[in-house]
Amino acid sequence: MSHLKFLLAVWKANLQSAMEYRVSFLAQMFGMIANNAIYFLIWVIFFDRFKDVRGWGLGDMYITFGIAASAVGLVSILFGNTFSLGDIITRGRLDYYLSLPRPVLLHTISSRMISSGMGDFIYGFLSYAVSGSFSWDGLLRFVLAVMLAAVVFGAFLILVQSLTFWIGSTNNLVQLATNAMVTFAIYPITLFDRMAKLILFTVIPAALIGTVPAEFTRQFTWQTLALLLGGAAVFLALAIVVFQLGLRRYESGSAIQIEV
Amino acid sequence: MKKYWAIFKLQLANGLAYPGEFIGRSLLILPFMWIFFQLWRVTFEASGGAEINGLTLRSTLWYLVIAEVIELSRPRVANTISEAVKDGSIAYILSKPYNFLWYHYSSSLADTIFRALLNLVLGGGVAWLLVGPPPSLWGLLAVLPLLMGAWALNYCIAALIGLLAFWVEDTSAFQWIYQKLAFILGGLLIPLDFYPAWLRSIADVLPFSAVTYAPARLFVEPSLNGFLAALGQQALWLLVFAGGLGLLYRRSVTVLTVNGG
Numbered sequence: 001m002s003h004l005k006f007l008l009a010v011w012k013a014n015l016q017s018a019m020e021y022r023v024s025f026l027a028q029m030f031g032m033i034a035n036n037a038i039y040f041l042i043w044v045i046f047f048d049r050f051k052d053v054r055g056w057g058l059g060d061m062y063i064t065f066g067i068a069a070s071a072v073g074l075v076s077i078l079f080g081n082t083f084s085l086g087d088i089i090t091r092g093r094l095d096y097y098l099s100l101p102r103p104v105l106l107h108t109i110s111s112r113m114i115s116s117g118m119g120d121f122i123y124g125f126l127s128y129a130v131s132g133s134f135s136w137d138g139l140l141r142f143v144l145a146v147m148l149a150a151v152v153f154g155a156f157l158i159l160v161q162s163l164t165f166w167i168g169s170t171n172n173l174v175q176l177a178t179n180a181m182v183t184f185a186i187y188p189i190t191l192f193d194r195m196a197k198l199i200l201f202t203v204i205p206a207a208l209i210g211t212v213p214a215e216f217t218r219q220f221t222w223q224t225l226a227l228l229l230g231g232a233a234v235f236l237a238l239a240i241v242v243f244q245l246g247l248r249r250y251e252s253g254s255a256i257q258i259e260v
Numbered sequence: 261m262k263k264y265w266a267i268f269k270l271q272l273a274n275g276l277a278y279p280g281e282f283i284g285r286s287l288l289i290l291p292f293m294w295i296f297f298q299l300w301r302v303t304f305e306a307s308g309g310a311e312i313n314g315l316t317l318r319s320t321l322w323y324l325v326i327a328e329v330i331e332l333s334r335p336r337v338a339n340t341i342s343e344a345v346k347d348g349s350i351a352y353i354l355s356k357p358y359n360f361l362w363y364h365y366s367s368s369l370a371d372t373i374f375r376a377l378l379n380l381v382l383g384g385g386v387a388w389l390l391v392g393p394p395p396s397l398w399g400l401l402a403v404l405p406l407l408m409g410a411w412a413l414n415y416c417i418a419a420l421i422g423l424l425a426f427w428v429e430d431t432s433a434f435q436w437i438y439q440k441l442a443f444i445l446g447g448l449l450i451p452l453d454f455y456p457a458w459l460r461s462i463a464d465v466l467p468f469s470a471v472t473y474a475p476a477r478l479f480v481e482p483s484l485n486g487f488l489a490a491l492g493q494q495a496l497w498l499l500v501f502a503g504g505l506g507l508l509y510r511r512s513v514t515v516l517t518v519n520g521g
Contacts, residue, residue, distance in 0.1 A: 002489055016265070023429055024429045024430040027428070027433045028430060028432060028433055029429055030433070031432065031433020031434075031437065032433070032436065032438055034436075035433070035434070035436035035437055035439075035440050038440035038441060038443075038444060039438065039440045039443065039444075041444050042443065042444060042449050042450060045450060045455060045456070046443075046454075048456060049454050049456070050303050050306065050454075051317055051454075052306075053299070053302055053303065053306070054302060056304070085274070114375070119514070130353055144276065159272075172284030172285055172287070173284070173285075175285065175288065176284075176287055176291075178293045178393075179288055179291070183291065183295060184295065185290065187295055187298075187299065190302075191295075191298040191299055191302055194296060196298075251496060
């Protein structure tokens, strides 16, 4: 409970800080909505010409893209530092969080809000609204699916970036992993063979932030819910364990720094 | 021109000093090419024919190699310039005996060429393994001058966006939108040949197709007429955007205020 209170206080401070530059905040938010909408036109053009990919149509793409966008947006808003955790470790900036009486990982990742994430988050809901499959109970499933997909995405980022403790700078690896995750998440799962699907559920769990939550949104089944909950729990636990193991190897940067 | 050549060489040497960094960044093209292959293999299978609107699976994948090489190799100049304006480091370059825009152009071109080579080797390697050699090796020869034109044109547009930092707090939204317009109207992910006629005719008259589509399409189907048409299209847009950039830069320098040292 005290962690939740703490998180709420951090998020409030992050939001106030972002709103200090209101024009920039709004420009990034609306800019990201426009960015996603223009990017999605690719799929509109594609399905206008080729109709479907092994049973996968434009309506499916709206939901899949929407889930992935909102999940990425949610992580950006609430845990923005998951995108730069490796850099924080390399530069010795964990010193600041280690010196405070709060859980290091939770405090570190929640200390930044990426304003453009708000645009991603909102766009996902707009995409679901125009998918042609909108329903009120579907919306509830969409919200739950976005939250679970966000847990998987955030945990994946923490996992990859925690490798910094062992191998040093992971900038390229993080860029590669993040791009692969987002790219594979927004392509029809029907494109891939069994081996590729196995990879998309394990090494790069893109299916858990795209296809599976989209299936759950369209139709409730206990099996999909179990898959989402199980995936989120496993990746979150793995991320926490790997980060904690890595933290034992952390060496202070001894740099003088001020967190603002 | 000698000083810009020196800047170009210096930046090239910088790149060669950290090859691991460049190779690491270029690995991104590998998953992209693999997923494109999956998408287009299934699409061609579903269409039932070996050719769609004049393109085969092999030529589509090689088209996408060149399109991705152009996109992934272009440096993020808009960001660099915008940051230089915001943090004031622009003043450092302005006090030197070279032109700010030419400095960034020559320095970014070195990065671009290095990245393009790596992307071409990696992306081309994957495409070769998946669909065989490119339709014509002459295409590579024809496409080289067009690649230079594409990057020059991209530089002018990106620098224009970067200079907007003199008036707006944050240029990232403009950068995203430019990138996505280049994706759609440049034919980065889907060749323009597969677009509906009305959208194709719009894309043809805009500069984005001169950056991506024209060089990539010429690569898979080289011809003298195609080459001259693409060159003319790039030259025209270069004139427009280079002119616009020159004007905006002059205007920007007049509103610049430098405080302290």
